[in-house]
Amino acid sequence: MAPDDPVVGRENVVQGFVEESLEDSLARAGLPASLSLQLKDALSSALDRRPLESGDRFQVRYLQTVAADGREIGAGRIVSAEVTTSGKGRIALYGFRPTRGVEQLWLGNGESLAAPAMRLPLDTVSVTSGFGVRADPFEQPRNGLGAPSRLGTVGATINTATARGIALGLAPAPGRTAPRGGGAFLMHNGVDLLAPTGTPVLAASDGTVVGAAPNAGYGNWIRVDHGHNVATVYGHLSAFAPGIAAGVKVQRGQVIGLVGNTGRSTGPHLHFEVINNGQAVDPIKFSPTRKAKLEGADLDSFRKLVRQVDAARQDEAPLRLISVGDGR
Template identity: 35%
Template sequence: MAPPLPPAAGLDGPRRTTRASAPPPPVLHLPPHRPAELSRVPAAVERIVEVRRGDTLLSLLRRVGLAREDARAAVDALRPVFSPRELQSGQEMRLTFRPGPSGTLQLGAVRFDSGPDQEITLTRDEAGRFSAAAIDKRLTLSRARATGAIEANLFQAGMRSGVPFPVLRQLIQLFSYDVDLQRDLQPGNRFEVVYEQFEDEAGRPVKSGDVLFAALDLGDRSLAFYAFTTAEGQRDFYTRSGESIRKALLRTPIDGAEITSGFGMREHPILGFTRMHKGIDFGAPAGTPIYAAGDGTVVALGRRGGYGNYVRIRHNARYATAYAHASRFAKGLAVGSRVRQGQIVAYVGTTGRSTGPHLHYEVLVDGRQVDPQSVKLVGRRLQGPELKRFLAAVAEIDRLRAGPQDRVLVAERPAR
């Protein structure tokens, strides 16, 4: 069977967060247009209003006819469940108007989406008080499968096949353990991915979840990785035989970057003479995230001569990695910080002795720089009962992959 899904919490009803405001004046002033129609309104009238560029919650509510005091009371009621700063141009607000005490229409309710898995409601009681609630939508969890041929790179191939960006990012990180995504990929290579997908009541995909399976056919070799959660609750990816793909060090500590200079003797682009290049350079736009190649402790952080902004991480008694020319460091990172493999530690820049934005990456063994591409470290291997459970999960995923449908319904639960 597939990796266990999180418990279906919250099936007894949607979660609400509410707060009531002080009573404003009970009657709203209506816009002056079409008074004859407003005198013959039904029990409720609904309108959809689109947020304009430059709108605030207050100005939008004023625009649909609320008195200033009422609009302020409504915004105050919304604050605990929705930040007014999160209002976005193009967002739709569904407004319900009801007849007031004097026969004029007054705002009775406002509903709008704050994200793919949450709806905000603002309601007004008979005393004129507003209250707001954040309601988790009930989304359906399915499994989606996508395949595609690579022409230029994995990212473009995935986008062409409709793979969501968060899933693509997971794929790139998964394959970076074993593949140089710039040099190993060739036109005609193929990828496959099975991932969680959340759909709304109309069956529309609204957000993606975890990758369950990933495969890459490189022509001369193939990779296939299966997600599995151990008895200790540790989720990881394994080969079909049960060997973890999580090596001690990532092969590529940056997404989608091109190797611009390898390890070894070269003519220095600034100094002009030949010298040993003790790492690998990855060309990438300024600001691109740099990931820790493995679990470890930050032992150096700061300005370091020609390296510019520099981070060194000690992974164990023998191995360390270094990252140079960064524009800045990850927020909160300091000497002594513990980091996890894949955690952002810095961002690409061109500080120090550098001709342009890039990452200079080093692997050190016993304090001496070695070619990062020559380091071969294997992951853990599942054994005993855990291996048996894993092989059952592999069989379940393989049945799904062999099926005729690209999407298979597996469960229904509130969104995470």
């Protein structure tokens, strides 16, 4: 910045306690509305859509560009935000722009908090069987792509932990083996997500239910069309959520059914498929279900930033306290 440049960056801090709602509390503390909205979306993702509770504490540091006459230019950008919740402890978020990407908020481990367009259909995910070719899995629907399946020879190696599942840190279920003849390998058109019977199954994205009915090997089956030639399929359900039927519109995260063990299934789990342009794709690799994570040089720069921000937060030295909310 040139010495005579009339424009300066000013760091602001707002802090306080959540009262009736986070938005109202942030507004009262003086955070600009556009930053409040960005923070609310990121926190909703970090808190699995649970709202903050009254008494939870927040502190937000943001950078505001200011002209020589004191006029604020642009919306400003969040440097860091920290909330201390009764339910989930301390959560810290950091603003960062990767080399190829847009400015957004990240968790301290480099995981993005921008909400993906598509989410996995369970809140807690444990993959027992991944996408791809594997030994003929007798508990699986055979045809994939949401089609009714044919019954085949019983007997297979099932619930084998996959390399991908392990790489993702998802706990595999213990492998189980059943005697079988032949050596067929089939494409597994989805992922098996382990969960107890009755666990809510959530729509992966906004869409329209195109089928919700018993469907051969899939057992109780739901297919949702999300537009843009993307559909999702949910199998082995114990029940459909009230009102879920062909033609009904659903929203991302809405409960559409309950995990079960119907159809060709050897234990309670959700069989989940993502179909893109008529082809089954790996739901875990399919980018809309995957949260962005910083890597390589971006991750190195980001870690430096986190250390600086955390050190500054402890000292409070580099910050000029412009505006303080209704902290008590």
